[in-house]
Amino acid sequence: MLSSSPRPLGEAARRSEYGIFSAGASWAVATALLVGPLAKESFVFLLPWLLWYGRRALGWRGQLAALAVGVAALGAVHYFIDKAAGTPHTATLTNALAHAENIPYSLRRAASLKGLGELLSIFGLFTLPVLLALARPVGRRAPAPVLGAAEGWLLLLVVVHMLLSSELGRMGYLLAPVFTAALALVAQAVLRRVAAQGLPRWPQATE
Known part of the structure; x- marks a missing residue:
């Protein structure tokens, strides 16, 4: 039994x-x-x-x-x-704590046009499809599996690294695993939609 x-x-x-x-x-x-x-x-x-x-x-x-x-x-x-x-x-600890002085500079840099360009250059043109997907409720369904609490906390930690180091672009690469996974899911959703709708056919010439 x-x-x-x-x-x-x-x-x-x-x-x-x-x-x-x-x-x-x-x-x-x-x-x-x-x-x-x-x-x-x-x-x-x-x-x-x-x-x-x-x-x-x-x-x-x-x-x-x-x-x-x-x-x-x-x-x-x-x-x-x-x-x-x-x-x-104690020199190592003193040097590590001194990085806190970079935070105001990093904030000013991120707010400038040069800093914005540096942020957008982290993943280049591949940033565009992910941003477009996140801007639409329907589009957010594709990268939803990698937009959980773990990824949100990781994003916050990456921002902390960026502010402390003042190297916005270089530290931004720490988010690469999440970004590439989101990009792959967005691309997969687009390809599935194209496959479902079918490719447009060229009109055949009539005799």
Whole structure:
């Protein structure tokens, strides 16, 4: 006799419930946590986002272990560099905090014509179809799968990186995974609509 009570979900079943996360996804999260602290100081802003949305690909224990190794590597690298250069160990932290002074400059730059051109040049002409799709309620249905909370928070974090670094265009590339996915979905929707309507036929000449 079959029991009507639901069975407890295992790890594999839970991952299937929230979406398929392969071993490659786990390694990607682990690699990001290992390399991120060494790559850039502003990784600290991305860290909460990565820990929360990466928990389904890699559990909390795995994430904390990878992060601990990454932070330890960061501390060791800075220790030997500061020791070799003869600089105080607080110089790195002081330099990182000094980036806050770039925020007013970045805001003024973004409000200028040159800054606007720099923002539009991040993805070039490919920005146009995505903007046109987002401007229409019907068009927003196509990129809807990649316009959730995770992508919204990532956009906010990218803006923070842009303001702190004053490199609007270069930091804007951090949004490339979301943008390219949205562009692909918009292009797919357009192609499906064209295929459904059919291509126009040239009038045949009559004898």
